[in-house]
Amino acid sequence: xxxxxxxxxxxxxxxxSPFQWGVLLLCGFCMILDGFDVQAMGYVAPALLQDWKxxxxxxxxxxxxxxxxxxxxxxxxxxxxxxxxxxPVLIGSTFFFAICTLATPWVxxxxxxxxxxxxxxxxxxxxxxxxxxxSGEFSPQRRRISIMMIISCGFTIGAMLGGxxxxxxxxxxxxxxxxxxxxxxxxxITVAMLKYLPESIQFQVVNNAPAEKIAALLKRIVPxxxxxxNPQFAVPEKKEAGAPVVRLFRNGRAGPxxxxxxxxxxxxxxxxxxxxxxxxxxxxxxxxxxxAVLLGAMLQFGGTLGTITMGWLIDRLGFRRVLLPCxxxxxxxxxxxxxxxxxxxxxxxxxxxTGFAVVGGQPAINAMAASYYPTTLRSTGVxxxxxxxxxGAVIGPVVGGELIRLNLAQSDLFHAAAxxxxxxxxxxxxxVRSERGKPLPASLVPLH
Numbered sequence: 001x002x003x004x005x006x007x008x009x010x011x012x013x014x015x016x017s018p019f020q021w022g023v024l025l026l027c028g029f030c031m032i033l034d035g036f037d038v039q040a041m042g043y044v045a046p047a048l049l050q051d052w053k054x055x056x057x058x059x060x061x062x063x064x065x066x067x068x069x070x071x072x073x074x075x076x077x078x079x080x081x082x083x084x085x086x087x088p089v090l091i092g093s094t095f096f097f098a099i100c101t102l103a104t105p106w107v108x109x110x111x112x113x114x115x116x117x118x119x120x121x122x123x124x125x126x127x128x129x130x131x132x133x134x135s136g137e138f139s140p141q142r143r144r145i146s147i148m149m150i151i152s153c154g155f156t157i158g159a160m161l162g163g164x165x166x167x168x169x170x171x172x173x174x175x176x177x178x179x180x181x182x183x184x185x186x187x188x189i190t191v192a193m194l195k196y197l198p199e200s201i202q203f204q205v206v207n208n209a210p211a212e213k214i215a216a217l218l219k220r221i222v223p224x225x226x227x228x229x230n231p232q233f234a235v236p237e238k239k240e241a242g243a244p245v246v247r248l249f250r251n252g253r254a255g256p257x258x259x260x261x262x263x264x265x266x267x268x269x270x271x272x273x274x275x276x277x278x279x280x281x282x283x284x285x286x287x288x289x290x291x292a293v294l295l296g297a298m299l300q301f302g303g304t305l306g307t308i309t310m311g312w313l314i315d316r317l318g319f320r321r322v323l324l325p326c327x328x329x330x331x332x333x334x335x336x337x338x339x340x341x342x343x344x345x346x347x348x349x350x351x352x353x354t355g356f357a358v359v360g361g362q363p364a365i366n367a368m369a370a371s372y373y374p375t376t377l378r379s380t381g382v383x384x385x386x387x388x389x390x391x392g393a394v395i396g397p398v399v400g401g402e403l404i405r406l407n408l409a410q411s412d413l414f415h416a417a418a419x420x421x422x423x424x425x426x427x428x429x430x431x432v433r434s435e436r437g438k439p440l441p442a443s444l445v446p447l448h
Contacts, residue, residue: 004232007205007214010222012141019220023138024147026189026197027131028154030094033186034127035158036165037101039300040182041066041117042276043166043293044175046283051175056280058110060401063276064394066117071390073125078383079245081130085207086137086379087199090130095190097123102183105176125390128155128366129383136370136378137200138221145367149311152363156303159275159359163297167290202375205233247377248384256372257381262427264365264389266420267327270334271358273396273417274299278337278351281410285341298348299355306360311367319368323361324428330357331421338411358421365389392420 041063049056073093081089100120107113132148139147162178169177199209201217214233218225248257278299283292306326313322333354340347366382373381396417403413 003227003230004234005218005225005227007201007218007233010218010225011138011201014140014222014224016140016143017221017223020138022196023198024135024151026193027135028151029189030090030127030131030193031151031154032158032161033094033182033189034124034131035155035160035300036162037097037120037158037182037186038066038070038124038155039159039162039275039296040101040166040178042279042296043163044170044178045276045280046289046292047170047175049280052110054110056284057401057405059280060398060404062110062114062117063272063397063401065114066121067272067390067394067397069118069121070125071121071387071394073122074129074383074387074390075125077122077126078129078379078387081126081133081379081383082376085199085203086130086134087193087197089126089379090134091190091193091197093123093126093130094186094193097127098183098186098190100183101179101186104179104183125387126383128152128386129379132366132370132382133378134200136367137202137375143315145315145371146311148367148370149307149314149363152366153304153307153311155363156300156307156355156359160297160300160304163279163293163300167293167297170293171290200375206375245380245384248373248381253373257385259427260365260369260372260381260385261388263323263424264362264369264385265392266423266427267358267362267365267392268389269392269396269420270330270417271362271396272393273400274334274354274358276397277400277404281404281413282341282347285410287344291344295348295351298351300359302352302355302357303359303362306356307363309356310360310364314364314367319364320428323364324425326357326361326364327421327424327428329353330361331418331425333357334418334421335415337417338409338414341410362389 041059045056045059049059077089077093097120100116100123104113104116104120107116131151135151136144136148162182165181166178169181198217198220201214201221204214204217211231211233215227215231218233219227247253275296279292279296282295283289287295310322310326333350336350337347337354340350366386369382369385370378400413400417403416
């Protein structure tokens with residue numbers, strides 16, 4: 001006899017199995033490596049400037065090139081993943097950026113560095129959308145937001161570890177050693193994923209994979225499941241026709257999509273300005289290289305704790321009730337950085353709070369996108385949210401470089417960096433409402 005099995009409902013109703021935790025762990029490792037490599041350039045910048053004897057403003061285009069690669073990777077490769085699957089894209093992208101990272105120490109001028117960072121960014125851009133999509137699809141609904149936020153936390157952990165590792169390696173082995181470490185570890189993770197990482201079971205059901213393959217994977221996810229002789233697998237959605245990007249604006253999705261794009265764009269302007277320029281600006285005030293690099297790590301440390309805390313809160317209060325005060329704090333703390341240089345302790349405390357709100361807020365935005373879009377659009381939805389956001393990530397460091405070239409006071413630089421957080425607060429106040437425990441609604445409901 002045949003039996004109909006709702007795969008998503010079965011996962012929602014079951015305990016998280018060791019197999020699921022293993023999949024989530026691999027996704028988390030991918031995010032750690034992503035964060036390490038994306039932020040590596042910011043950490044090596046002070047030593048590289050000293051080694052190459054070039055002006056610090058000349059690195060603005062280098063930061064921008066890497067982030068432009070991330071942007072294109074997010075936009076283009078995420079769409080491929082909704083066609084081919086999360087597994088092949090995640091494995092291929094990890095291998096690709098590992099090879100590019102290992103090649104980075106061999107460049108000898110700013111122009112070559114721009115090219116290699118752009119190419120590396122193409123591979124890195126596919127990591128977060130697919131790791132987020134895969135982790136969400138292997139998680140039960142009751143804990144999905146917290147789990148996706150914890151997985152996202154891997155990015156900030158990787159960025160934070162990058163600062164600690166850079167501070168330890170650069171004085172002893174030179175800035176090149178950071179990229180050797182950042183390229184070798186992803187190769188090892190690629191091998192592990194080839195052996196242990198499965199494709200999303202919901203993706204397989206939607207795309208009519210063989211029933212035997214789906215049944216074998218389901219038994220690993222829910223070992224206690226009883227399958228009949230001819231099981232029929234289903235998910236609560238159907239495959240839609242048309243280009244994935246166009247479908248982001250169908251069936252009432254246009255408003256939420258634009259809101260997600262707007263807040264991701266604004267937050268990544270501030271985040272990448274801070275991530276890329278904070279160590280260099282700190283060193284220019286007379287701070288030691290080690291302290292300057294550790295200040296950048298403190299930004300990511302704050303983001304790590306912010307991600308964990310906000311994930312727990314969002315599962316209980318909803319996105320908007322957490323993100324609104326988060327970005328009010330973000331705007332205030334960014335503006336204070338330029339006024340805190342007189343005291344090292346105060347500066348580190350303000351940067352920690354900034355990281356908590358700005359860096360910790362971005363995974364919440366990503367989780368909001370991943371929880372809103374269906375399986376057939378999840379990678380595309382998260383990828384385009386990040387891709388549009390990364391236009392801001394490109395703009396932030398480049399505009400920062402131009403403002404630095406104008407010799408603006410540091411207080412004015414950080415006042416300017418606080419403006420995107422103010423815009424996010426306005427969007428959250430007047431543009432979106434999210435019910436407790438639910439993803440972004442199908443329509444926007446402004447506050448009155």
